[in-house]
Amino acid sequence: MPEEAPARDRARLHDARTATAVGRWLGAGVVVCFVTGLISHGLQTPPDWLMPHLPTRPVQGYRVSQGLHVATGIALVPLLLVKLWAVRPKLFAWPPVRSVRHAAERASVAVLVSAALLEVFLGLVNTAQWYPWPFPFRPVHWALAWVLVGATLLHVAVKAPDIAAHWRRQPADPLGPDRRSLLLGTGAAVGVVTLTTAGQSFPPLRRLTLLAPRRPDASAQGVPVNRTAAEAGLAGLVAAEWRLEVVGPRPFVLTLAGLNELPQHTARLPIACVEGWSASADWTGVRVRDLLERAGAPAGASVRVVSLQSRGGYRVSELPPPHAWDALTLLALRINGRELSPDHGFPARIIAPNRPGVLQTKWVGRIEVLS
Ligand SMILES: Nc1nc2c(c(=O)[nH]1)N[C@H]1C(S)=C(S)[C@@H](COP(=O)(O)O)O[C@H]1N2
Ligand SMILES: [Mo]
Numbered sequence: 001m002p003e004e005a006p007a008r009d010r011a012r013l014h015d016a017r018t019a020t021a022v023g024r025w026l027g028a029g030v031v032v033c034f035v036t037g038l039i040s041h042g043l044q045t046p047p048d049w050l051m052p053h054l055p056t057r058p059v060q061g062y063r064v065s066q067g068l069h070v071a072t073g074i075a076l077v078p079l080l081l082v083k084l085w086a087v088r089p090k091l092f093a094w095p096p097v098r099s100v101r102h103a104a105e106r107a108s109v110a111v112l113v114s115a116a117l118l119e120v121f122l123g124l125v126n127t128a129q130w131y132p133w134p135f136p137f138r139p140v141h142w143a144l145a146w147v148l149v150g151a152t153l154l155h156v157a158v159k160a161p162d163i164a165a166h167w168r169r170q171p172a173d174p175l176g177p178d179r180r181s182l183l184l185g186t187g188a189a190v191g192v193v194t195l196t197t198a199g200q201s202f203p204p205l206r207r208l209t210l211l212a213p214r215r216p217d218a219s220a221q222g223v224p225v226n227r228t229a230a231e232a233g234l235a236g237l238v239a240a241e242w243r244l245e246v247v248g249p250r251p252f253v254l255t256l257a258g259l260n261e262l263p264q265h266t267a268r269l270p271i272a273c274v275e276g277w278s279a280s281a282d283w284t285g286v287r288v289r290d291l292l293e294r295a296g297a298p299a300g301a302s303v304r305v306v307s308l309q310s311r312g313g314y315r316v317s318e319l320p321p322p323h324a325w326d327a328l329t330l331l332a333l334r335i336n337g338r339e340l341s342p343d344h345g346f347p348a349r350i351i352a353p354n355r356p357g358v359l360q361t362k363w364v365g366r367i368e369v370l371s
Contacts, residue, residue, distance in 0.1 A: 013182055018086045020166040021183060025190075026079045027152065029072050030116075034149050036069035040274060041142055044356050051302065051320040059328065059353040063272035066356070067201030070276030073123045074197050078189035080116055082182070105158060112151035119144045127276045128213045129226075200277040214277035220343055221335050223271055223279045226357070229342035232309040234363050242347050244331075248295030248369035256347050259333065262286045267328040273357035283351045285332035288367070289325050297369040300325070305350050308365040317359040318370070323352045331364060 043062055046054055055061065084091070091113075097103045119141065126137050156163065199209030209215050214224050229235045244254045254262075265287055272278035292303065303319040323329050329352040333340060340346040345362025352360065 012176070013179060014086055014089045016162045017166045017169065018179060018182065019083065020163050021179075022079060022083045022086055022186060023163070024167075025186075026076065026083050027156065029076045029079060030148065030152055032072045033069055033076065034145060036065045036072070037142075037145055039065045040069060040356065041138075043354070044138075044274070044358065046320065051318075052300070052322070054320045054322055056322050056326045056328070056353045056355075060270060060272075061354040062356055063201060063270045063278045066272050066274060066276065067198070067278060070123070070127055070201070071194055071198045073120060074127075074193050075190045076116075076120050077124065078186060078193060080120060082186045082189075084113065086182075108151060108154050108158070111147065112155050115144055115148040115151055119148050126274075129275060197276075201272070203279075212277070213275075219279075221281070221338065221341055223281050223335065223344065224273075224277055225343040226273060226275075227312070227314070227362075229346070229363070232307075232312065232363065234308055235342060237308070237342065237346065237363070239347055242365075244348060244364065245366040246291050246295045246369075247366065248292070248297045248301075250294070250296035252295065256333075259286055259331070259348065262290060264333075265327075265330060267330055267351070267353075269328060269351050269353055271351075271357045271360055272355075278357075281335050282337065283330055283332040284334040284337070285330040285348065285351075287327060288319065288329045288331055288350070288352075289327065291331065291367060292324065292369060295367075295369055298371075302370040304368040304370055305361045305364055306366040306368065307361050308363045314358050314361065317350065317361045319350070319352065323355060326353060328353045331367070 040062070042050060043054065058064075091109070097106065122137065122141050122144070125132070126141070131137060193211065195205060195208050196211040197209065198212075199205035199207070200212040200214045206215060219225060229237070239256050242256055244256075244259060246252050246254070263286070264284055266282055266284045268280055268282050270278050270280040288303065292301065297303075300321045301324065302321055303324040305317050305319060307315040309315040319329065329350070331348050332345075332351045333348055335341075335344055340349060345364070348364045349362040350360050350364060
């Protein structure tokens with residue numbers, strides 16, 4: 001009977017072949033997100049043993065890995081929704097539990113689905129700089145990532161026979177116009193969300209950046225601002241009163257004029273925010289290395305950078321030895337040839353290669369050599 005065909009076709013989309021076809025893209029996305037997430041976590045909160053080994057090259061490394069992290073996370077949204085739709089009849093199968101083994105399998109799927117939805121949602125909301133919950137974002141996103149990866153591995157192991165059987169399309173199981181439409185539609189949805197958001201870190205696509213919270217070019221001095229001087233309580237900063245204090249074996253204090261008299265260097269480096277936007281600029285200022293040598297810092301010392309900001313999580317950052325002594329790491333006074341605007345950290349801010357934006361401390365007041 002012809003009327004039955006559409007229903008049967010739809011039912012055929014809720015099958016193992018569709019689940020496998022979408023699932024492997026989903027799996028690849030989870031792997032990319034997890035690996036780039038490990039990189040971001042390692043650069044942002046490195047354990048002590050990792051500090052001396054953190055690479056400063058490639059200069060754009062963090063920009064690329066974090067851009068990929070956020071772009072892939074966004075692409076997971078349509079993939080997750082289609083995958084859930086494809087397996088929906090199984091999620092609501094009746095009776096809910098048939099055996100102990102079945103109960104265990106369902107429990108693991110429940111963990112997988114809730115961890116995946118929550119993890120992607122938290123990340124997405126973070127890219128929009130919206131923190132509507134009482135818990136801190138990073139530790140929760142980090143812990144959930146491990147739950148998600150563990151649950152994914154378990155799921156792949158349990159489903160291995162199904163995945164193997166349906167990895168390739170069977171001759172007896174033609175693609176059919178319905179499945180082709182579903183997969184093409186999914187691919188198109190992934191393409192649209194990627195193309196309309198990736199411009200926040202990938203300049204060639206910036207004109208298509210319709211859905212991203214940021215457009216890197218439409219902002220002060222060509223680089224977006226996360227926290228303004230007013231928000232940091234530093235709108236009234238007076239340049240003549242500002243001093244840079246360098247604490248080390250031979251401590252010293254510099255005025256802005258004094259800092260301007262030291263050898264100036266220019267480096268083209270990106271600000272790469274964990275929230276997924278990034279933008280490059282030409283930064284000019286004094287090498288942190290020169291300040292460290294003048295303070296008599298022992299070679300290979302780490303450095304703590306302290307902002308004038310009195311509160312907030314990003315007022316202090318640590319430069320690991322490779323970054324502290326890198327010739328490209330600057331205490332920047334200028335951006336693209338102009339004096340830093342108050343929002344970009346006037347009179348001085350840190351800029352270092354291959355480093356998350358949160359650590360590129362603005363409104364620097366003190367640099368401390370750590371032993
Ligand atoms: N003192 C201080 N420095 C800071 C921040 C801050 O809140 N306070 N925000 C950081 C974050 S999250 C980013 S992404 C960059 C953004 O730099 P920009 O505003 O110059 O683009 O500054 C970093 N430096
Ligand atoms: Mo940031």
